[in-house]
């Protein structure tokens with residue numbers, strides 16, 4: 001559904017926009033499977049893309065002063081609106097690790113499928129449980145090491 005092998009080269013803006021378009025479709029589909037009261041339980045109300053990008057741009061104004069690599073983590077990743085915004089604002093090589101936690105299997109699977117080739121690791125887990133944050137950072141570091149061993153993106 002998504003892409004060629006992105007891991008060997010940075011995503012082009014065109015690739016990113018087609019995956020982002022898929023994300024919005026997937027988002028609507030998953031949202032439509034739930035009743036309003038089911039949705040109120042876990043709160044899967046996605047951040048609008050323009051707001052997510054605006055926030056990422058704001059972060060960029062701060063991080064432009066600091067050349068260190070970015071370690072991205074979203075404890076409630078949904079379909080990945082913030083990761084998408086990150087990819088649209090920062091060059092891929094600036095992002096050292098990227099992890100997302102998601103409790104809802106449909107979102108976790110979709111985020112993995114949509115963004116895995118861009119380097120996002122998704123854990124299907126409850127971010128409120130003890131140990132999730134630690135497991136999440138180990139997952140990100142393992143992925144980073146795999147990419148480096150393969151001579152892939154920095």
Ligand SMILES: C[S@@+](CC[C@H](N)C(=O)[O-])C[C@H]1O[C@@H](n2cnc3c(N)ncnc32)[C@H](O)[C@@H]1O
Pocket residue numbers: 042043044045046047048074075076077078079080081082101102103104107125126127128
């Ligand atoms: C408000 S949405 C935000 C999604 C995405 N970050 C965004 O901004 O569009 C919250 C997401 O968190 C997930 N979620 C809720 N409780 C969670 C938990 N305890 N652990 C992990 N994910 C959770 C929901 O399934 C939902 O996809």
